Amino acid sequence: MKKNILYLLTFLAAQVCSLAYANEPDSAYVFAYATDKNGNHNGLHFAWSTDISEDDWHPIGPEHSFLKSDYGAWGRDKRMISPVLFRGNDQLWHCVWTLNEQDGVIAYATSTDLVNWSRQSYPELMPDNNCMAIEVSNFPNKYRASNEYLLSWISNKSGKDEIYCATTTDFKTFSSPQKGNELSRWNQRIGGTVFDRFYTGTIHKVSWKVIDNLIKAQQLAAYKSKLYAETTKEDPIRFASLKPVDASITMDAANKKKISDLLIGIFFEDINYAADGGLYAELIQNRGFEYDLSDKQGRDNTWDHSKSWALKGDKTLFTIDTVAPLHPNNKHYAKLEITQVGAALTNEGFNGIPLKTGDKYYFSLFSRVLNGKGGKFIIRLVDGEGNICAQSSVNTSSVNWKKQEITLTSKTTVTNAHLEILPQFAGTVALDMISLFPQKTFKGRRNGLREDLAQVLADMKPRFVRFPGGCVAHGNGLENMYRWKNTVGPLEARKSQRNIWNYHQTAGLGYFEYFQFCEDIGAEPVPVVAAGVPCQNSSIGGNGQQGGIPMCEMDDYVQEVLDLIEWANGDVKTKWGKLRAEAGHPKPFNLKYVGVGNEDLITDIFEERFTMIYNAVKEKYPEIVVIGTVGPFSEGTDYVEGWDIATKLGVPMVDEHYYQPPGWFIHNQDYYDRYDRNKSKVYLGEYAAHLPGRPVNIETALTEALYLTTLERNGDVVSMTSYAPLLAKEGYTQWNPDLIYFNNTEVKPTVGYYVQKLYGQHSGDSYIPCKVELSNQNEAVRKRVAISAVHDSKTGDVIIKMVNLLPVAVKPTLSLPEVTSNATIMKYVLQGEPSDRRAKPIESTCTMDDLCKGELPAYSFIIYRIKNNNTKK
DSSP: OHHHHHHHHHHHHHHHHHHHHHTSOSEEEEEEEOOOGGGGTSOBEEEEESOTTOSEEEESSSSOOSBOOOOSOTTTOOOOEEEEEEEOTTSOEEEEEEOOSSOSBEEEEEESSSSSBOOOBOOBSOTTSOOEEEEEEOOOBTTBOTTOEEEEEEEOTTSSOEEEEEEESSSSSOOOOEEOOGGGOOOOOEEEEETTEEEEEEEEEEEHHHHHHHHHHHHHHHHHHHHHTOOGGGHHHHTTTOOOEEEEEEEOGGGOEEOOSOOBOEEOOSOTTOTBTTTBOOOSTTTTSOOOGGGGTTSOTTOSTTTTEEEESSSEEEEEEOSSOSBTTBOOEEEEEESSTTOEEEEOBTTBEEEOTTOEEEEEEEEEEEESOOEEEEEEEEOTTSOEEEEEEEEEOOSSOEEEEEEEEOSSOEEEEEEEEEEOSOEEEEEEEEEEEESOBGGGOTTOBBHHHHHHHHTTOOSEEEESOSHHHHOSSGGGSOOGGGGSSOGGGSOOEEETTTEEEOSSSOHHHHHHHHHHHTOEEEEEEOOSSOOTTOOSSSSGGGGOOOGGGHHHHHHHHHHHHHHHHOOTTSHHHHHHHHTTOOSOOOOOEEEEOSSOOOOHHHHHHHHHHHHHHHHHOTTSEEEEEOOSSSSSHHHHHHHHHHHHHTOSEEEEEEEEOHHHHHHTTTTTTTSOTTSOEEEEEEEEEOOTTOOOSHHHHHHHHHHHHHHHHTTTTEEEEOOSOOEEETTOOSSSOOSEEEOSSOEEEOHHHHHHHHHHHTOOSEEEOEEEEESOOOHHHHTTEEEEEEEOTTTOOEEEEEEEOSSSOEEEEEEOTTBOTTOOEEEEEEEOOTTOSSOOOEEEEEOHHHHHHOOBOSSEEEEEEEOGGGBOO
16 A cells, blocks of 8 residues: 555656646746855856846846856955856857956856856966956857957056957967957847846856756755754754664674775864964974064064064163074074163063973074174073073173073973073174973974873874875965975074964974874874965965966976975985984885875866876885875865866875865765775865854764764775864964864863764774664664774774764664673763763773663763674684
8 A cells, every 4th residue: 555655656746747847948048147245256146037038037046156266365356257158169158257356367167057167267368457347259250260269358457448359269378468449349248137136147048958957956055055054953843752762783794894094193284373382392482583574464563573572671772683694594583782781682482481390491592793702691481470480591602603502490380481581791692593492392302392282192093194284285375385395404494484374384393393293103194295386265476376386397396296205215325315314313204195285276277287296206106195186175166176187197095175064964974985996095184063153062073973984984985084173272263163272281172182082092994884773764863873883903802983963862782793792891982962062081891781781872972992802803
């Protein structure tokens, strides 16, 4: 009977669909336009009508963006002004638009269906003017070939409207612009009223199938948006009548499969003041006097070469000079002109210098006597009340730059000390690279890492560390690219620069320190180099990523990437291997992975440069796994184009990024199940669950834990994962949420940190399939319960992870044929209310009987680690 009803319902639904399409026209008109809403940032819109003479068009959306501009920086750029849509002689849809009122650059993209668009390009037509009100004609005549397009536009940067024209066949190369006149214009745009507002755009007669496809694409996007917006706030309604759920779980050890043993790692980027004043243990801010107004793009007048420094007292003049510097890469230094003893040069540190009773601190500086004989400096650390916490002295007498170093021992514990340098002589002296470093760093390394912060990272047992970015890696414009050679060697010779996140990076935490840290914690180093293009959101240099490294300079840049591998792995007799050895590490670092690019805009500019780098590395170092990039999202043009390049070149691994609401992770647990196992492996390099307001709480943490079970299941294609961002200094964040927050004296791991830590400490190298049967088959229930089982071949342990994102308990019944009844089991439980930001896992031991009779509390994540001595091999 039920089967007959099902057939009847299917037949009726088919009839309704047939009737719905039977009355629709064979063709209609589509109106393509953009609005000035949101500063021209809303992209390309469509409306339709069956009658071109109608005044009122039917919007598809109405504010749905079918194509958005990706040119330039967020905020001021990424605009679409007066787009022109037309059907080319190649039967593709072409769209050309103005980007802004300043640049003589246009934007161009193509599509087969008006829904899915190709990579964008930004050809420059007028270096010294702009391109407004673009029109395009592809009608052949006696002056143009059938595949040639004529563009006309108005340039008015000077305040006077001037018409120009150029021709092209491919929208990559153009004829030289020529002045035109009104006859060159054909008024391509037509007005249309959408929701009682008048817009101008282009009108096209198309088959109804084209319009129907647009409508369905918008409806699907709207449906997904609603689905992905689900949060636990709706759980009281969504699960109003839900009772505790029974779950029958059966492990299928006979069909276990090998998975990556590098699945859980960390990604460090200097964002949120994560390096200087954070993980890097230096306590003096602006030690090299290289801070610059440009670090903050001129927005902070106090952010100059003397930032954090001050002169206390009189009879001494403190200035910044650049004559005969310590090193060409370190151009600025402090000059003290002392006429009478009594003044002190002070440094506040990073909003105070924290000290601990009995701890020792290395103090050092470079000095050079400019006038007089020099003499003694008293060096002291003073708290906020003026009490001296530590004191010693150094002498300076050399007319050449010379380094002095002493050790200070703190007599007390304070959080707000500052440094004082008191000259005890008259004369003029130059000072640079003034440093205060705790003796207690992670693993006792000189120029090392803050001990407590580094330990919290080490406790995660990350299998790899990706560095230095992120956006930091490719920088804001060509001059801001992170160049690894600027970050190795003596500290005074390293080249500091502006951080893309609008502060300063000293390069004290450089490539040597990154590699050393990886070695200290047993993690694979994964350095990321720019793919020859700056950040797709660059605000410096113009033309978006059209500012790629000039091709005439790319051979040198490719060699720079090859030199990195030699520096990391080369024999001490090689040029760069010798430099590594001189830094104190004669043994190779055994580098295996190199990332090339970071969520770049996939353009022709990018592809040409990435291909050069990839082929060169593949040829000289075939053992190195190059990790490509497929854009900043889980779908869209950059994702598709990036994957196409990776497939074409045979790139062994690609780096995917996506930050999504919890609902996305819940409803995309099959995301990697569909991936082709014969194509590139995946490194999920940046991801996080984002709720409105960006908190890190039980809801986001359990969502990530749930999704990680699917990544373990797909560990044969997903090789590595890392949450992002990693670190954030309280009061100095550019991005939320982050995994670990800190201040000068405290480290504050989030709930999300504990999920990553639990996965890192309890990972395996084989996945054991589990058959899960729930007593409640509601899809919303099913998607909020996740199970993963792995085997760790090093210990023989079996590890079971269970996530319950429901407001009721789940009562599992486990069938574990691989485990004996007297096994010893470690149990880890993380649970709380969805809004709980302070939950921590609780560790205990249990028996096999406890495991089989236990339950998953509401909103919980549980790990059972079954010890290897009781596990069948």
